[in-house]
Amino acid sequence: MKHLHPASDQGYDPEAVEAKWQERWAAEHVNEPDLDTPTRPFYNLMMYPYPSAEGLHVGNMFAFTGSDVFGRFKRLQGYDVFEPIGFDAFGIHSENYAIKVGTHPAELIPRNIANFRRQLRRMGGMFDWRQELSTTDPAYYKWTQWIFLQLYKAGKAYKKLGAVNWCPECKTVLANEQVIEGYCERHPGVRVEQRNLEQWYFRITEYAEKLLRHLDDASKMDWSESTAAAQRNWMGRSEGADITFKLASGDGTMAVFTTRPDTLFGATFMVLAPEHPLVGQVTTTAERSAVEDYVRATAAKDIVSRRVGERDKTGVFTGGYAINPATGAEIPVWIADYVLMEYGTGAIMAVPAHDERDLEFAEKFDLPVVRVIDENERLIASGSFTGRPASAAIGDITHWLEEKDLGRGKVQYRLYDWCISRQRYWGPPIPVIYCEDCGAVPVPEADLPVLLPPLEDFRPDDSGTSPLARNEEWYFVSCPDCGERGHRETDVSDTFLDSAWYYLRYPSTEFDDRPLDPSRTKTWCPVATYIGGNEHAVLHLLYARFLAMALHDLGHLEFDEPFLKFRAHGLIVKDGAKMSKSRGNVVIPDEYVARWGADTFRMYLMSLGPFQEGGDFRDAGISGPRRFLDKVWDLVGRCVSEDAIGEINHTVMVKWHQTKHKVSQDIEDLKYNTAIAALMELLNVLREVQCHEQRVVEDMLVMLAPFAPHFAEECWERLGHERSIFSASWPSWDPSLLVQDQIEVVIQVNGRTRSKVQVPRDADEATVVAAALADEKAQRHLVGKSVQKRIYVPNRLVNLVVG
RNA sequence: GCCCGAGUGGCGGAAUGGCAGACGCAGUGGACUCAAAAUCCACCGGGGGCAACCCCGUGCGAGUUCGACUCUCGCCUCGGGCACCA
The missing domain is CATH 2.170.220 (Methionyl-trna Synthetase; domain 2)
Incomplete structure (x- = not known):
């Protein structure tokens, strides 16, 4: 290994710097918080990877880096950050791949994991490797079984x-x-x-109701709105009523769920799912063979094409009839595959006048259509309910059914077990x-x-x-x-069962007599910040929430929501499409890391775009962050070898404090791209005025450390520090220095910018307007016109409206 | 079809009611060099003008406002997710 002299003024050599610090972090246990008695515990979790043979691609790296930046930021803010990592290695994908290549998964998976581990170490993640886990390890899946x-x-x-x-x-x-x-x-x-x-x-x-309710409870969860929306959608709560229809034959009833009890008078036929247990009973001898053929044909279809595929309505008449409880009319009972056994009662009352699907079916099979709601949204042809607004009739008719014991108001969920x-x-x-x-x-x-x-x-x-x-x-x-x-x-x-509880195991991996240690769990859980892809918005995140609730009810957990804050990262796009194996546009990070260094690559990924939106991967831009690091390296060299200038000029002072403020805010909001831009701006100002004051440079290094951790450590050491930069504290700023004393105020005439004037900060309106009226450039646009209105926005602009 | 995002220079993007294009990439010109790379300096949305300056410009069309990339309504395009849910 190349020896690096702390005060070396040689050029920046990322490979040597990164190897040195990765070794030192491991040797000095820098990334291993005290799990038992932390002062300010902060559980920073990233969705663990699925170790495929190809290794982590740039999209994965983007996500891991973004989570790591946040963890390191919290660390510098003084938290004891626990940032674990593990591998989700069971499942059909691994198995199919193993079959394809003819190698046993038990042999293949450890190899893939070893490669992932290498990549994750190389990128410089702040992982606590003591607590690493793999779902395929019997020491783990013992507890999955438990x-x-x-x-x-x-x-x-x-x-x-x-x-x-x-x-x-x-x-x-x-x-x-x-x-x-x-x-x-x-x-x-x-x-x-x-x-x-x-x-x-x-x-x-x-748990449907509780899962839904917590989504709106800010004290339990602060999640990306898009993720919460996806879960609401998936659970598909709808209000309506279960209604009982008597069979015309007199023996038995059939129950339907409807969200539109107000349209009951318009129900002109019934449809059962082909698998419905009542099918055999309602079918008449004459229709039996046709019905049986249809049931068989439906069973032969796969589930996916039944739900997604051909949407042409098909179905057959059973020969049976039911009685509409509102009209007393006998209406035919059909079976059709557009009615799904898994939802509601597996049977519907068809109201073709007010439901598109039912209408399509009625038209195809020539069934009656009866309108029961007019263009004013009022009921018609509905007995004593005629004239009622449809919205009110939902409750009225449900109530009427309840009184006659023919139905009941009901909340139905789309969610299934x-x-x-x-x-x-x-x-x-x-x-x-x-x-x-x-x-x-x-x-x-x-x-x-x-x-x-x-x-x-x-x-x-x-x-x-x-x-x-x-x-x-x-x-x-x-x-x-x-x-x-x-x-x-x-x-x-x-x-999904493996991954529904892995976050609970991380703090307790060393215990083999219990799945989770109560004290460890209490100290670290629930997770403070969880970052992951929105492709897991529904299944993984919903299952993990469900399991936490179930384990809570069984007395194993004190909390019932596992992830206090969840943020979905964006997707890395390449050639206009999401980076994925199936599209064949994946980019492997290894060669970039080898050529430019992990720190440059991390910075590049984080500057592509807002972390929660993703970005467009083009390797052309990677030289930008590298040039930036080279310049900072050079600046640190000047701090070491030249006398610092005693005084920091006003421009630098303001920029310095503004940068501290902006970077702090931006990282908190996961706007890493603009945080990096702010650091670049600060550097540009320092270079312009040839300032290399150590206090400023040190603050800059601390702010850079989440993005370029090895680089920041090395520069920190060159400046004479003996302890890790991650023992330093995040810089604070002086709010009074965030604004200049002299403000440039824009002068607009009729909303168009015509000039600018310098005025003291917080100058009163009269002063600024007077300055605006006196401005030569502005006057050119005022000649021959009278000022009708003056708009003054303090410290920003004056708009003179003339006519 | 439904839900969620997004449309801004040659490119990635910044600005969430107040100077459109921060920061970076690419490009152009110059300095250094025998030369090249690296580095440094300058320019860098379009049009007009010798210039001072002026006009146009944030997917399209309306609207609100002194003022709209930003808010409202109606479209179009792209990306992601869900889909006969009664």
């Missing part, structure tokens, strides 16, 4: 039949994103089907044992973890169950309750 058991025991985990995508060629279940326009991603000619399989679910819907089952190999086995006598029995906590067996061949096979079922030695176990022969659950859990 969490499943807690939820299971509390009745928050259950098993039911669920519709899934099934590829007859792969003989396995596919995630929605693996179904491309109805065909299997891996088998372009093979249509994906829908199958009903037993799956494990978590009861997230129990979280399916955590995966019929795959690469995940934590769900800790359940099936016994012929005892049924599903949870694995005793003392027996955790249920280790994922090292299967040689982990490919999904013809059986349609997880490959784990093939390993007899693992599969057959004795029942924990009765000791008779039983077998293990072969589903593994969703990766």
Whole structure:
């Protein structure tokens, strides 16, 4: 390693500087806060990466750097910052990739992780590597299984039949994103089907109302509005009523959910989802074969194309009738795949006059359309409700139904329970044992973890169950309750479960007898600032919130919202599109870091655009930040080798304090690009007046440290400091120096800028207007006209309106 | 179709009711050099003018205002997300 003399006036050599400080930070434990007795704990969390074979790309680096800048800023403000890192390494993507390259994931993943670790160290993140975790580590997934058991025991985990995508060629279940326009991603000619399989679910819907309510509670969460909006959207709360329709045959009823009970008099037919349990009962003999054909055809469609694909209305008449409780009319019952079993009651009352979808269906099958609301939004043809405003009738009719016990006001959510089952190999086995006598029995906590067996061949096979079922030695176990022969659950859990609680594990990674240490958790959680991509706005962030609420209710957590502040970072765009593997426009940061240094690269990424909006990656601009660092390096050299000028002139003084104010504000707001620009402006002023006063340069280095940490450390040391710059404190400013004594006030005539005058700060209106009227350039635009109005904005402008 | 962003010089972007284009990249001219790189200095939205200056200009069209990149209404384009949710 190159030796660097502290006071060297040699040029800036990023490679040597960065290696030196990375080594020293590790040796001196600079990035490791006291986890047990911190003075001012601050949990700075970044969404952990998914270690793919390609390594981190520039988009990931942008996000990590932005989070690290914030953590370092808080550190300099005197907080004990905990900035952990880990790896989200289970899941179907890793598994498919492993199958593709023919290497076992257990071998592949550690290799990928090692590469990620190298990249993350190289960029100079302030990570506390003591607390590193990987979700694939049995020491981690033992507790993922433990969490499943807690939820299971509390009745928050259950098993039911669920519709899934099934590829007859792969003989396995596919995630929605693996179904491309109805065909299997891996088998372009093979249509994906829908199958009903037993799956494990978590009861997230129990928390729908609370999940929604907290989004508007500033004391619980301060989140990017776009993220909160996405969650509201996903939960899809709607108010309406459940209404009961009697079947005309006299035996039984069918329930529907509607948001428009006011249109009840216009319901001219009913539609059931093809899977609806009542279908068999309402279907008449004459229609049975047609109905059965339709039900079969629907089942053969995959879920995705049913929801997204062809939107032409299809359906068949069941032959059965229901009675409209408002009109007493017998109306036909149809089945159609535009009604979804998962939403509401899986059945609707169709009001074609006031619902586009129902209208389309009615027109196609020649069903009656009855208008019940006029152009003034008042009810018509609605019995005693005729004439009522539709908005009021919603409540009126609901009330009337409640009185007659035919319906009930209801809040319906779009949110459905979280399916955590995966019929795959690469995940934590769900800790359940099936016994012929005892049924599903949870694995005793003392027996955790249920280790994922090292299967040689982990490919999904013809059986349609997880490959784990093939390993007899693992599969057959004795029942924990009765000791008779039983077998293990072969589903593994969703990766979203791994990531729903990882933030809780970081402070407690060294404990192997408990998932989280109560004292550590109390000290550090909930997370102070969480930064991540908005692609996880719904699933990951919602599941993590749900799990915190569930664990809170079960007495494991004192809080019920995991992330106090969440900010979504922007996307790095390349060639007009988001940087992603599938678009083939990813840029790997390594060569840039090697050529320019991590500090220059960090600064470049942070100056591309506002952090929360992202930016456009073009490598052309990277020389700018490097030139800036070279100039600062040179300035520090002057501090060391030349006598400082004794007095800081007024221009420098004002710029210095303005910069401290602006950079502090901008970093707090994640406006890193303008913070960097402000530092550049300060440098330009210092160079212009040839000032190299050490007090100013030191403040500048502290402000630069979040962006260019190694560089700032080295310069700090060159200035004679022995302790890390991160032990220094963030500079404060003198508010009285933020404004100049002499202010340049703009003179406008009819709103157009014509001149400027220098006046003392806070001069009174009369003085400034007099100066404006006396101004030669302004006068040119005033000749022959009279001033009709004078607008004065203190310390900014005078506008003379003339006519 | 619905929801969320964004449209400003050659390029990335700054300014959130008050001097449009901060800062940076690229470019042009000059200094240094045998030369080049690096560095330093100057210029750098468009049009007119010898110049002082003047006019035009923030996706498009209206509006509010003394004054609009910024606010309001109606469009267009791009990016991201969701999608037959009754």
